[in-house]
Amino acid sequence: MSRYTLAFDWRAPRTRFDASTTISASATQALSRFDLDFAGNTLHSVTVDDVPARTVRDGDELVVTPAKPIPQGGAFTVRVAYTADPTQRRHRGDAIGDYGWVPTPDGTVLYPQPDGAKMIFPTNDHPSLRAPITFLITTPPGVSAVANGRLVERAPRPDGRVLWTYDSEQPVAAQLVQMAIGKFTFVESTGPHGLPVRDVVPGDLVTGTKAYRSLTPEHLAWLEQRLGPYPFRRYGVLVGDTDLPVALETQSLSLVPKGDLQGGRIDAERDLVHELTHQWTGDSVAIRRWSDLWLSEGHARFYERLYSEAHGGDSIESAMRAAYEQHDQWRHNDGAPAEPRTEAALFKQVRYDGSALVLYALREKVGEGAFERIERSWVTKYQGRAAGTQDFVALASEVAGEDLKPFLTPWLYGDRTPPMPGHPDWQVDPVQD
Numbered sequence: 001m002s003r004y005t006l007a008f009d010w011r012a013p014r015t016r017f018d019a020s021t022t023i024s025a026s027a028t029q030a031l032s033r034f035d036l037d038f039a040g041n042t043l044h045s046v047t048v049d050d051v052p053a054r055t056v057r058d059g060d061e062l063v064v065t066p067a068k069p070i071p072q073g074g075a076f077t078v079r080v081a082y083t084a085d086p087t088q089r090r091h092r093g094d095a096i097g098d099y100g101w102v103p104t105p106d107g108t109v110l111y112p113q114p115d116g117a118k119m120i121f122p123t124n125d126h127p128s129l130r131a132p133i134t135f136l137i138t139t140p141p142g143v144s145a146v147a148n149g150r151l152v153e154r155a156p157r158p159d160g161r162v163l164w165t166y167d168s169e170q171p172v173a174a175q176l177v178q179m180a181i182g183k184f185t186f187v188e189s190t191g192p193h194g195l196p197v198r199d200v201v202p203g204d205l206v207t208g209t210k211a212y213r214s215l216t217p218e219h220l221a222w223l224e225q226r227l228g229p230y231p232f233r234r235y236g237v238l239v240g241d242t243d244l245p246v247a248l249e250t251q252s253l254s255l256v257p258k259g260d261l262q263g264g265r266i267d268a269e270r271d272l273v274h275e276l277t278h279q280w281t282g283d284s285v286a287i288r289r290w291s292d293l294w295l296s297e298g299h300a301r302f303y304e305r306l307y308s309e310a311h312g313g314d315s316i317e318s319a320m321r322a323a324y325e326q327h328d329q330w331r332h333n334d335g336a337p338a339e340p341r342t343e344a345a346l347f348k349q350v351r352y353d354g355s356a357l358v359l360y361a362l363r364e365k366v367g368e369g370a371f372e373r374i375e376r377s378w379v380t381k382y383q384g385r386a387a388g389t390q391d392f393v394a395l396a397s398e399v400a401g402e403d404l405k406p407f408l409t410p411w412l413y414g415d416r417t418p419p420m421p422g423h424p425d426w427q428v429d430p431v432q433d
Contacts, residue, residue: 001025001131002075006121008084009138010145010181014103016042019084021121024077031070037118037125037174038062042083049076060118080122088119094347097245104202104241107143107182109255111248114290114346117174127287128386130171135179137164144184146200146238148172148251168251169233170384173286178250180238191217191235192224198236200253205239209261212268213237219273222307223280226372227379231284237272247271249278249300266313274304280379288388293346294337294412295392298355305356320360321426323353327417328428330354338389338412358411364421365407366400374399 005022019041039060046053048066056063062080070076086108089100100116102109110120117125137145138161147166155163185206187199197220199213216237220230232252244257254275261268282296305316330350335341337355340348363371374396378387381395389412397404410418420426 001124001129003132003134004121004123005134005136006179007136007138008179010107010143011140013105013107014087016083016085018081019121020079020081021123022077022079023122024075027070027072027074027076030072031066033063033065034070036062036064036078036080036122037115038080038122039118040088041085041119044081044083045079046081047079050079053078062122078122082122084120090116090119092347093344095246095352096347102240102242102244104180104182106202106241107180109180109182109238109240109242110178110250111244111255112177112250113175113248115175117177120177120179123174125174127173127175127290130173130286130386132171133168133177135164135166135168137166137179137181138162139164139181142183143181144186144200145179145181146184146186146253147179148177148253150234170251172251173283176249176251176283178238178253178255180240180255182241187213189214189217191220192230195220195230196234198234198253199239200236201239202241202258205241205258205261209239209258212261212265212272213239215269215272216276219269219276219307223273223277223303226303226306226375227277227280228376231280231379231383235276235279247275249275249282251283252279254278266308266311269311270304270308270313273307274300277303284384285379285382286386288386288391290343290346291338291340292388293340293351294355294358295387295389297347297351298337298357298359301352301356302359316360319353320357321423323357324417324420324423324426325429327354327357328431331415331417332431332433336413336415358408361411361418361420362396362404362408364423365404366396366402370400 003024007020009018011017046055051067054065086101089098091098099111100119102111117123135147139145141160145164149166149168152165152167183203184200185203189197191197236253238253238255240255240257248255260271277300281299305319309316334345334348334350340346377399393405393408417428
């Protein structure tokens with residue numbers, strides 16, 4: 001995919017509306033047909049290079065047969081017209097909970113992770129695949145729209161409605177797409193090196209969330225000291241007027257539920273730093289496959305814990321010792337950090353604190369200096385690219401100057417938790433069936 005153009009003609013909360021997706025792509029092989037991930041919306045028409053194409057719905061797949069086969073290397077354009085349903089969402093039994101379209105009192109936010117983008121637009125929904133996106137969102141007067149990236153234009157139309165055009169600026173994975181509609185206030189500020197920071201907040205939540213939102217420049221500076229320059233052109237927090245159980249690192253505009261910003265400072269900062277860390281690890285450096293999720297969630301949890309330790313929270317050592325005690329049980333229930341037992345076990349605790357524990361063990365093994373060089377090298381070498389577990393093991397070994405595969409393999413794939421370097425007194429609790 002070389003670009004998506006998403007057009008949404010929004011009408012009212014929980015009300016279906018006309019939508020279309022235009023996909024510009026090139027064929028990596030000769031194609032007599034191709035599939036798109038697309039679920040649950042009413043399909044109206046599909047064209048390939050402006051010529052009607054035959055389609056078959058097969059579960060969550062849209063099988064498209066163009067009028068003429070597409071030769072290898074050939075550029076082509078697909079346009080899918082459909083009716084979008086902003087009430088459509090699904091449920092998972094892990095940390096994600098409900099995902100897809102998430103209604104708010106006056107609009108919607110998106111929670112596409114891990115595979116909910118197909119409920120929103122036809123796509124190739126794999127975490128390693130990314131493309132730039134143009135958003136064309138039409139709203140009623142008095143209602144705002146926001147999406148990943150830069151506001152290109154806000155254009156009033158003769159009928160009083162408003163067309164909002166956004167450009168993602170950089171390629172985005174489907175699971176990290178954000179498009180929100182509501183009665184928002186846009187709060188502009190500046191981060192390190194003049195970075196534009198734009199928070200998007202429901203009007204009645206601006207004051208109540210300001211204290212923690214205003215810490216973003218401090219969080220950016222702290223993470224840049226450890227991971228290097230922030231990898232995108234802007235950042236901001238989208239405050240969700242929802243009861244979502246977790247926040248989401250949608251690219252350059254993290255979705256944070258209102259409740260996360262209305263409690264104590266320590267927990268709020270943990271959530272904010274977690275999603276911000278993902279901009280480096282998970283967004284800029286994408287994962288190759290879902291079994292590499294530990295690289296995304298483990299890094300976010302590690303730096304969240306490290307930041308919290310320095311800002312009034314529990315020490316990272318105490319947090320990691322508690323994770324160590326439970327690690328065999330987590331492995332038994334949901335698989336090792338880099339080897340989930342099932343797809344349903346993806347967003348379980350072993351992918352969060354359990355994966356941060358792997359990074360903590362690596363730091364204890366190689367020392368803080370070598371660990372910090374590994375981390376900076378990781379986000380620098382793979383910036384804007386997808387990378388996986390074996391890439392991380394190879395890079396860590398190269399930077400540390402020793403073969404770390406024998407050390408990291410049992411941590412990442414073993415049935416039992418290895419001894420923690422430097423902590424011979426740490427014990428793992430017995431596994432309960």
